[in-house]
Amino acid sequence: MMNQNNVLYIDLERKCFHVRNRSDLFNEWLGGVGVALQLYKEEAVRGATPFDPGNVIVFAIGPLTAFYPLASKVVAVFKSPLTGNYGESHAGGRSATAIRSAGYEAIVIKGVSDRPIYLVISEKGVQFRDAATLWGMRSTYTVGRVLREALLGAGVRTIMRIGRAGEKLVRYACVVTETYRHFGRMGLGAVFGSKKLKALIIYGKSSIRAPKIKVYRDAYDEIYGLAIKSDSMKKYHELGTALNVLPLNALGALPTKNLTSNKFEEAERISGESLASNKLGRRVACSHCPVACIHLATIREPYPDEPYFYKTTFVSYDYEPIYSLGSMLGISNVDDLLKLMDEVERGGLDAMSTGVALAWATEAYKKGFVKSNDVLVDIDWGKVDAYRVAVEFVLNQPNEFYEALAKGIDYASKVYGGKEFALSFGGNEMPGYHTGPAAYIGYLIGSRHSHLDSAGYSLDQKTRGLTPDELVDRLIKEECWRQTLSSLVVCYFSRSIYEPSVVKKALNALGYESNEEELEALGRRIYEEKQALKASEGFDPTSLRAPERIFETPSLHGFIDRDYIRTALEHYSKVFKKIVEKTF
């Protein structure tokens, strides 16, 4: 095996670093999430809260990174300030290749700096640089521009940074990388902010050699062929993830106006088709991805003070922000929607949590749970100008209400009421799939309470009539295999390509002796490790609840049955208990 298995350990408090070879971990856990989880367990101080110096951030890539197409992601593991428990987020851009090129396979960041800093990471190690000038900058775009000009590595580097949201510890602040990709969910940006860490720039010139050139190139060509011929990849290239807007709307699965409806009558206007025809300016790709699903729309705005003087702004769009900032807030004017997305992007907020939080706030305001001196601006469905101001308030937190909203709606609804329509699952605001029980059980039982854990939305669309136990088992099985995929680390969009036999071939060509059974067993072990970790951090599956709202609005499977969800959660609790007993 030719990977270096180097782990870079950075201590922000003492401003020092060291590198250790951790083949022990990589041999056992492959890489990515498998290794990141172990490093987190080793380095995080037990019981440390998310903003304590004892919380750590771990980034990891895997054995396929830089070797194969679509192995374009980095896994981040940390304690989430949004859920208070295990946090995990994945991002692409140039980040995975850049970490490989800098000669590392994982990076551990611990401690808290006494002043704002940013880090420049290369083969030479870590430079600790003063971020006083960058701290408080209005826009994450500007931070990116400044760092692009100031530093080396154009084209082969990653520039991860936080915005004001991270600095102000908004619990759903994201980390932006390469301007348009994100470690979006679960508040990694706030953990950066708590550590006074403004940005990470990673670059380098390292390559690794495959042990057998021809075997490797043949395996590569097979996977590349699958990737460029696959239908789903073609769809993601053409319309991007926004292609899901119309089908989900037609199925009655597009959460609208805080899920008071399952259809958005103006969905057409904010659909992938409409955006691609009228607004799409450019498509770009993560490093080593032949799909190029990143869609950048353009907004052309005239300046009011001078004729024929325009500002052209690029905004990256995907299904999730279209749902959370579009249908959830009743916004159908596409320029309005793009402007709101841009505002969220500039501030460094997670688009999903932000949209769902504003949707909850709107309903809470309309129903009188919160007053006009709480919300400060007259928020209402479709009123984009008010929502843009509200986003600014989430960033600045001018009063107690916005301080609460910046902690997520699980918290805010405990303070102000309106829990029954606070669309939060395990502390995480919901993604845009009101497809049926599998989606919601997935959000509840998934290790990070994300639709990406087990894709319940997909199961809802493919199956009918599963018993609650069968459904839970199917979701867990999917989540287990996803642990293997995110240890390699590949993009989940390529999961239909990286089937067990293909993964085996890819690894064998690099000298790993894994087979399908071992790969599946590894995924199961990582899943179990996660459950055990969550238990040790105080997670109690019997405390999981779904908000009433999901039962009030029919889904693709009709009205969701409360008993079905309860039975499923009981089954999951048993599975969880068994895992925890076995692991301790």
Next chain:
Amino acid sequence: MKRLAIIDVERCVGCQLCMFACSRRLGFAGLDKAALYAKSVGGFERGFTVIVCRACIDAPCLRACPVDALRARTGGGVLLDPSKCIGCRFCEKACDIRAIFWDDSTNKPVICVHCGYCVNYCNFRVLGIEETGK
């Protein structure tokens, strides 16, 4: 003879598959063995620059080499004899389009041989192979 050419740089999505392909020719995973370079023009939204050797007929890099490590390639461009190269980097400096790259691990230039391997992996027809006429 043939040369590698940029057909339409505006179609570039910045996936870097061409750079990975060029490194992979030699069995490497990474970007630094690549004899071509795709980078954004100051932010992804502005598009990309793809730097490839133009296969000059009267190549300035060749004229700059003090030890005859470069010889003219039929159809344009140059071929490197690494055993002669002393790593002075004059060739790199002589190339105004910066199409000569540097391999730090060997301390020798990386120069495109116009084999066209990368073209097979350019899914968006940015790169192509062009007849040079002779």
